[in-house]
Amino acid sequence: MADPDLELLRGTLDLLILKALSGAPCHGLEVMRWIERAARDRFQIEEGALYPALHRLEGRDLLEAAWGHTDQGRRAKYYRLTPAGRRRLTAETVRWSRYSQTINLVLAAEPS
């Protein structure tokens, strides 16, 4: 379902996922946990939105995936950034920073 708020969130979610995978490869659950931790549990991401986002990023060759095994021996799909993904992460981070700075600037200005 197309929820306008969710649209915005999807773009932001992509950025968070890219950041989450900027280190070692993780599987979906690990990505989720990392984001929750990094955000100090301040917001809830709908769990169902994660996997479509992951697969979409993989389809765009920003991530690559491989099946592996967890420490417990369970079969899991691991993701990691491609070089293109890494470049996208940098670019999007810069954009986000500019965006939020601009918003803050406007909010801090005197109303007419």
Place this chain on the structure above:
Amino acid sequence: MTFGRWPRRPIFRLPFFRFREHDIGDELYFHLQGRIDELMAAGLSREEAEREAARRFGDLHRIANEVARIDRKAERRRSLKHRIDSLGWDLKLAARALTRRPAFGAVAASTLALTIGANTAVFSALRSVVLRPLAVAEPGRLMVIRQDAPALPLFGAQLSVPEVLDLNQERSLFQAVAGWTGRSFNLTGQGDPDRILGVATIGPFFEVFRVNPLLGRFYRPEASEGGDTRVAVVSHAFWRSTLGGDPAILGRHLELNGETYEIIGVLPAEMSYPSTGQVFVPYQIQERDRQPVGRGIWGITAIGRLQDGVPVESFGPRLGAISRQWHERYGGYDPATGHTLVGQPFVRWLAGELRGMLLALQAAVVVLLLIACANVGNLQLVRVTERERELAVRSALGAGGRSLVRQLLLESGLVALAGGVAGLALARAATGLLRRMDVPELRALSTVRVDGPVALYSAGVVIAAMLLFGLLPAWRARRPDLQSLIREGGRGPAGARFRLLRAGAVAQIALSLILVLGAASLVRSLGRLLAIEPGFHPEQVTTFRLSLPFTTYPEQPGRIATFDAVAQRLRALPGVLEVGFISDIPFGPGRNSSPFRIIGRAPDPGGAVMHADQRFVHHRYFQAMGIPLRRGRLFQPGDTRGTPFVAVIDQRLADQFFPGEDPVGQRLNQGPDAEIVGVVGSIKHGSLEEEDKATVYYHYRQMGWATALTAVVRTSGPPLTRNQLQAAVAAAEPRLPVFDVRSMQDRIDDVLGPRRLGTAVLSGFGLSALLLALLGVYGVLSYSVSRRAQELGIRLALGARPAALVRSVTASAMILGALGVGLGLMGFGAANRMLDSLVYGVRVFDPVTLLAGIGLLGAGVVLASLIPARRVVRTDPAQVLRQE
């Protein structure tokens, strides 16, 4: 839903991705299981944990489906990218293979360029002349209506004004019928006085063609009856060129023949009929048109649009019925003449003689393309064979049969594309040339151009060509026979492939024979036509037209005086031997004919109906044209108004109606009574191949209106220039423009215009076909010799005489030739019917033509075999054996 185990049943319907469903399921369930473990570790029971995890996750089915959809899209995109990449790679390989041996690519592409270009050019001519000559609504419903009177003989005569108006009332057959007749106008007030060709229309002319004005409006049919008749509609071309494309043209005035016309409309560019029409005015109905005699004045070209629902096949019979009604209702029609109204589709009539010629050319050019494809196909086959080693190795290394085929097809495709692009450029140049041919009979070609549909046709031709010459060799390359290759060291003749090469050569010979024979027939036919004597001496004769409109020269004596003055001035020019005038110049536009009777002879009800051409001439006309006098005398200046009417008849009339007796002294009546004073030789008027038609000449000082005449000037040396003629005319009468200046020979040649063009083009095709076929034969023989080099070397070493080997090479060439000739003759027989209508005076299966064609081809084949044969002789057996 059970957790804790990975369910193996499919959880959603995705027929392709059955193997993938498990992966997605595994991934999602792994996540769920992880959450459940967390929650249980936080203290929830299993059921609570499962429920909470499921709640937090969301709709599992929906998410799984969405993920599957995303994966599918990505997969499609990737495979498409892969296909494009591999295609790009193959293209690069193909291009490289072609550039490594540029000879093949260059030869093949040029051959194709020429034949595809020819195809495109002919098709665009066909399209604009035959298929879609007029961009009006439903041109197939337009019919041109004429009159025949076979007993006279008279065919294809125009209609009169009352007849056209009558037909317009036949609403059950026609939606509308209108007509037009040509007008010459002296245009003044726009710079120098000029001559423009106009059209006077009668009836709903613009409605028949369903055109809408580009600017302004059209005049209504009622304008012919009276009232506001001084209005004009101009053609698009005239508006753009002479009137400068002035957007404020409406309301401007034109001075035509001294009268002022207001311009009320401009035609759109698509309305290019009549092609001579620069200005359209309403025809002014005169008193004589309303009287019974007016029904017999035939000068209107009538065109009608069929009523909706009327089938085209019923058109002829219904016209016949209308004719019969007219015979009953109106006097003046003599049913004994076999008079009837006839019609034919307007589009077909417009194309005229060009139609048959163009259809034949289209067929010929397709044959030429087939030859070219066979030629290139053979080249490709040879190339494939030479790369057999390479292809076999690649095949052994695992390149699938399909990718080899694909690469070869791509090579063929690139060659075809190059040929097509070059061909299109050639076609554009050719059509540009055709457009500029300023011959009246070829005027239909003025709209030939390479446009969208033609380019589409060209693309289709390219694809067809590529399939024709590319598919078979590529197919052959599918599974190179590795074993035999290794065994024979790559030098075996590869029987099947050789058969194909030979078959290709035979096909080329057969097809080219068809074209050569066709061209030969046309050439001979043209020769026959050109050999026909027109009945006069056209050399050294220049002609031009003069028009004295009624308004400026209201009285006949004044007009006669003017023409006499002009004749005097012309006669005074240096080098001029004779000067004459005539109302309708032979091989020119217009022809006047009328029934007559012989005084003192009882009408013969069962005999030939008496109808003759009528001409009004200056008394020196016969000398100027070189028409011989057979009996009696010619006109003299004394035969003028007030003296008894005299007439000069031609030999045909004498033979037809005065067999065995002397016509001189007898009287005939074709208007007023006139005494026959002389008999001259018959001449051709419309075309060289027509039958002579009885003609009566009158002295223009006595009879006729003398408004528009053609001057005939015979010179002893080179012809006079337009300026000289204009100066002479101006000295007699300054306001008179000289127009339609042509030599008499040109007029005759122009009538043959379509025929000459067609013959020339077809001969070009024939020669090209011959050349291609001979190249093909040469190629096959040369290849065969090179393949058999080892065998030949051994035979030479063993003492075989070179002459015998040469004979064997020549013999195989002759076999190919014989097979090809045999097939070609059969094919030519089939094409017979198409050629019949175009060939004059020569039977299509004429022994001379056949011998010439076969002889030419045979000689060519022998010649083509000489070079490979010579190579056989020069073979050094030692060297050949060493190479092994």
